[in-house]
Amino acid sequence: MTTVTRSADRGASVPRSAPIGTPSRSRETARRREAITGLAFILPLFLGTTVLYFYPILRTMYLSFTETGFFVGETWTGLSQYQKLLADPDFWGALGNSLVYSIVAVMGIPLAIVLATLLNMKGLRFKSGYRLLYFLPVVTMPVAIGMMWTLLYNGDFGLINRVLGFFGMQGPSWLTSSATALLAVAVVGVWSTLGQNLVIFLAGLQDIPAELVEAASLDGAGPVRRFWNVTLPLLSPTTFFVTVITLINAFQAFDLIYVMIGPTNPAIKSAQTVVYYFYSEGFYAHDRGYAAAIICALFVIVLGLTIIQFRLQRKWVHYAS
Amino acid sequence: MWDEAQRPIYEKMFDAFEDANPEYSVQVQVTPWDNYWTKLQTAASGGSTADVFWMNGANFPLYASSGIISPISDRQAESGFDDSALPEGLKELYTWEGELYTLPNNFDTVAVWYNEALFDSAGLPYPEEDWTWADYQAIATELTDASAGVWGTAAQLSEHTAFYNTIYQAGGYPISDDGRTAGYDDPKTQQGLQFWVDLLSAGSSPSLAQMADTDIGELFLSGKIAMVYNGSWNALTFSDSELGKAGSIGVAPMPAGPEGNASIIHGIGNVLSAKAKNPDAAYKLIEYLGSEDAARIYTENGVGFAGYSSTDKAIIDRYADVFDLTPFADAAVDGIPFPRSKNSQAWMDLQVEYLTPVWALKESVGEGSVRLQTAMQEELDSE
Numbered sequence: 001m002t003t004v005t006r007s008a009d010r011g012a013s014v015p016r017s018a019p020i021g022t023p024s025r026s027r028e029t030a031r032r033r034e035a036i037t038g039l040a041f042i043l044p045l046f047l048g049t050t051v052l053y054f055y056p057i058l059r060t061m062y063l064s065f066t067e068t069g070f071f072v073g074e075t076w077t078g079l080s081q082y083q084k085l086l087a088d089p090d091f092w093g094a095l096g097n098s099l100v101y102s103i104v105a106v107m108g109i110p111l112a113i114v115l116a117t118l119l120n121m122k123g124l125r126f127k128s129g130y131r132l133l134y135f136l137p138v139v140t141m142p143v144a145i146g147m148m149w150t151l152l153y154n155g156d157f158g159l160i161n162r163v164l165g166f167f168g169m170q171g172p173s174w175l176t177s178s179a180t181a182l183l184a185v186a187v188v189g190v191w192s193t194l195g196q197n198l199v200i201f202l203a204g205l206q207d208i209p210a211e212l213v214e215a216a217s218l219d220g221a222g223p224v225r226r227f228w229n230v231t232l233p234l235l236s237p238t239t240f241f242v243t244v245i246t247l248i249n250a251f252q253a254f255d256l257i258y259v260m261i262g263p264t265n266p267a268i269k270s271a272q273t274v275v276y277y278f279y280s281e282g283f284y285a286h287d288r289g290y291a292a293a294i295i296c297a298l299f300v301i302v303l304g305l306t307i308i309q310f311r312l313q314r315k316w317v318h319y320a321s
Numbered sequence: 322m323w324d325e326a327q328r329p330i331y332e333k334m335f336d337a338f339e340d341a342n343p344e345y346s347v348q349v350q351v352t353p354w355d356n357y358w359t360k361l362q363t364a365a366s367g368g369s370t371a372d373v374f375w376m377n378g379a380n381f382p383l384y385a386s387s388g389i390i391s392p393i394s395d396r397q398a399e400s401g402f403d404d405s406a407l408p409e410g411l412k413e414l415y416t417w418e419g420e421l422y423t424l425p426n427n428f429d430t431v432a433v434w435y436n437e438a439l440f441d442s443a444g445l446p447y448p449e450e451d452w453t454w455a456d457y458q459a460i461a462t463e464l465t466d467a468s469a470g471v472w473g474t475a476a477q478l479s480e481h482t483a484f485y486n487t488i489y490q491a492g493g494y495p496i497s498d499d500g501r502t503a504g505y506d507d508p509k510t511q512q513g514l515q516f517w518v519d520l521l522s523a524g525s526s527p528s529l530a531q532m533a534d535t536d537i538g539e540l541f542l543s544g545k546i547a548m549v550y551n552g553s554w555n556a557l558t559f560s561d562s563e564l565g566k567a568g569s570i571g572v573a574p575m576p577a578g579p580e581g582n583a584s585i586i587h588g589i590g591n592v593l594s595a596k597a598k599n600p601d602a603a604y605k606l607i608e609y610l611g612s613e614d615a616a617r618i619y620t621e622n623g624v625g626f627a628g629y630s631s632t633d634k635a636i637i638d639r640y641a642d643v644f645d646l647t648p649f650a651d652a653a654v655d656g657i658p659f660p661r662s663k664n665s666q667a668w669m670d671l672q673v674e675y676l677t678p679v680w681a682l683k684e685s686v687g688e689g690s691v692r693l694q695t696a697m698q699e700e701l702d703s704e
Contacts, residue, residue: 070664071366071387155534156470176530263670264478265533266677283359285667 064292074289081293091294093269094277095301098251101186101273105250108190109197109242113235116201117227131202135195142192146259149188150175153260175260181267185256192256193249197242204238205231236317244309251302254279274298322349322375323357326557330622337618338609345602358666365389372597373606376423376590378414378659379669382500385417386663390592392420396604404611407628410658411588423590424611427619428626430584430652431486431575433457434541434559434644435548438569439464439471448548448573454490454516457548457576461525464547474548475537476517476526478680480672481659482551485585488513489657490578495672496701500662503697505690509579514679514686516578521682529680550575553649554625556636560643574648586656588628626650663704668697 064081066074085091119130137145152159155173164171174184208231216230232239254275261271263284272280274294282291322331328351335347350371352360358380364370365384376384384390397404404412404424411425433448440447443464448456461473477483480495488495493510496503504510520526527540538555540546542562559565575582591610597603609615616627620636626649627636633650640646662668675696679689 069387070383071362071389155531157535173528173530173534176533264673266529266681267533283362284670286362286664 060292061296062292063289064296066289066292068287068289070286077289081290082297084290085293085297090269090272090277091274091297094272094274097182097271098253098273098275098298100182101189101253102247102250104183104186105190105193105246106243108194109239109246111190112194112197112201112242113232113239115194116198116205117231119198120202120205131195131199134198137192138195140192142255143259145188145192146256149184150260153184176265176267178267178270181261181265181271185253185260185271188260189250189253189256193246197246200242201235201238204235207238208234233318237319240309240313240317244306247305247309248302251275251298251305322351323354324554325351325353327624330619330624333622334610334615334618337614338606341609342602342605345605347606368596370594370596372594372599372603373591374594376415376592378587378590379661379665381415381422381590381592382417382661382663382665384592385422388595390422391595391597391600392417392422393424393593393604393607394420396601397421397424397608400604400608402608402611406613406630407611408586408653408656410586410656411628414588414658415590415592423592423607425588425590425628426611426615427624428586428588428628428653428656429553430586430626430649430656431482431550431552432584432648432652433548433573433575434551434555435571435573436541436544436546436564436569437571438564438567439544439547440571447571448576450574452573452576454487454576454578458516458519458523458525461520461548462523465525467524470545472527472546473525474520475532475540475546476520476680477532477537477550478529478673478676480669481585481587484514484517484676485660486550486575486583487516487578489583489585490575490581491516492578492580494660496660496662496668496697500660501701503668503694503701505694505697511686511690513578514676514690518679518682518686521680528682529677553646556625556640556644556646557623560623560640565643568643570644572644572646572648574651581655582652583655583657584652585659586653587659626653662701664700668700671696671700 063074065076065078067077067080068074115134118124119127124130153174155161155171155176158171158174160174161171172180174180212234213226213230216226221229251273252275253273257271257273257276258279261268263280265271275298278291278294278298281287281294322328328349331349335349339346357375361370361374365387370389376390385392402424404421407425408428411428412421415422415425435448437447445460445463448460457474464473465471485495488504488510491509491513493507493513494504495510517526521528526532527546532540537546537549538551538558541549541551542559542564544564559570562570564570575584591607593600593603593607611628613629613631616629616632617635619625619627620632621639623636623639625636626633626646630650637646637650672693675689675693678684679686
């Protein structure tokens with residue numbers, strides 16, 4: 001973007017607090033005063049963010065290089081926690097679980113696109129009603145969602161197995177068998193974020209100029225062809241955004257596993273995600289140095305994945321010019 | 322404290338304390354069991370625990386050795402409080418390096434709670450006092466009715482209420498008395514574990530997965546389980562339940578294994594924070610809670626057994642028309658203090674981890690025990 005200033009406009013580039021013609025020294029103090037005022041406005045939030053975000057992040061990174069005592073005190077041990085991490089089968093298991101969870105979460109994205117397209121149809125009644133129903137899980141507390149789904153999934157008395165029973169099928173104990181626990185929780189994860197992705201895609205769809213789609217139909221493209229060759233490519237910036245956010249959030253999955261599975265569940269090893277493993281090492285086993293290493297490793301992994309996604313976007317994301 | 326059900330009774334005790342000491346007022350905070358230790362550890366790291374808080378035998382050594390809590394022996398000597406009436410085993414539980422850290426005002430033991438209605442409908446007599454493991458297993462099989470969704474028993478993966486008891490009853494030990502050696506390579510210990518695995522293989526108990534899905538207490542109170550090993554602390558909740566109110570809950574001592582039917586004995590301790598702002602006042606509260614007056618309030622309101630045997634009768638009478646708690650009092654006589662070491666939590670978690678496949682019938686007792694022994698001994702050696 002370029003701006004052209006004519007000589008008569010030059011007055012507009014002087015800060016409003018110093019009218020044209022003010023001697024340069026008071027303009028300096030005026031500018032400084034404005035800068036200080038600006039700083040004063042952001043100071044509360046900045047202080048809060050530093051104390052509650054930056055300092056804990058730096059301290060956690062520091063702790064990952066130490067061996068911590070039960071309550072206070074730590075000794076510097078260099079990379080030993082990371083070496084322990086690489087050799088720890090539970091960590092790799094948790095990483096694998098996080099990966100599976102993320103893959104399921106990403107599979108929820110096409111579903112959101114399809115639903116958004118359907119909801120965007122002209123002449124659909126109760127559109128707001130559908131949007132409300134899909135969005136409700138997003139604004140419900142994860143703990144409440146977890147508790148309700150735990151009841152639904154209960155092996156002997158849950159609603160899901162009752163319904164399966166009507167069709168003569170014996171449902172497994174969803175949350176306590178190693179084979180199904182992680183997938184069961186991942187499904188709930190997808191269900192709870194579907195509404196959010198749906199709303200974002202709806203906004204993205206509405207950004208697509210209607211003339212392009214009309215032009216395509218005039219050229220003889222059927223609805224599927226229109227969707228695939230016109231709508232989807234134009235939706236790709238939104239899709240990219242949703243994919244990046246979904247992957248980051250899926251790798252950080254914790255609350256649902258904590259509420260629905262928990263440490264005394266025999267399936268915990270096949271369902272714990274990296275963040276859950278971090279919590280279990282840090283707060284159940286009191287090993288905060290190791291927990292710090294776990295979470296720093298996750299940070300690096302998620303950062304790497306996001307960078308890869310940003311690099312790849314050149315291949316498939318079309319920005320409307 | 323972690324038990325919301327006990328809060329009203331503790332508040333009664335606090336009221337009595339405040340009447341006797343009008344210059345003090347006590348505020349109480351309840352954190353549910355699931356979060357209690359996590360929250361306590363965080364608070365302890367930051368030096369902001371309550372002045373007096375609940376402690377259990379398993380976690381006590383960690384907090385005492387790290388200096389988070391203070392011994393009370395000095396203050397007790399000054400005030401001249403006589404604790405000779407309190408059970409030795411409990412005082413031992415809360416002694417570290419020769420110093421006593423609390424006056425245990427309660428104890429709990431383990432016995433068998435059973436559903437009288439299920440026994441009646443099967444036409445079986447109620448358990449005898451001198452019944453054995455074999456009797457228990459036979460009765461459990463008879464009372465299991467798959468079509469009605471009823472099991473004879475629940476073989477929980479719980480150390481306190483299940484396998485520690487049977488391990489000692491078989492003559493084994495989970496950990497040596499000095500807390501340095503794990504005992505899972507002892508065949509007698511493994512026999513104690515086998516008792517439960519036999520019940521699981523015979524189908525007399527819900528599977529591990531089913532028990533993880535639905536709380537055992539709930540299953541028992543809904544009439545789905547005929548007999549369950551559990552602690553005396555359930556008296557209050559069980560008596561309030563539908564099953565309890567119908568008078569269908571009975572208590573029997575645990576069946577005897579090869580070396581008797583010993584129970585684990587344990588008690589909650591009120592400990593003094595090392596960072597308490599007013600330690601003298603806090604000690605006074607601990608002393609009051611450990612006194613016979615408080616014990617009387619405790620037992621008369623049916624919370625559980627208090628440290629003073631004189632009050633045993635009070636609690637047994639309190640529940641006399643619902644169930645007979647005498648087996649719990651009897652079990653306290655030879656009760657074995659809850660086994661622990663400096664950092665019990667670490668290897669208690671290992672027990673759950675390595676015994677899970679055994680309880681899930683994926684590994685034999687022998688295999689699981691060997692692996693647990695190695696892991697646990699490694700953990701103990703690093704303490």
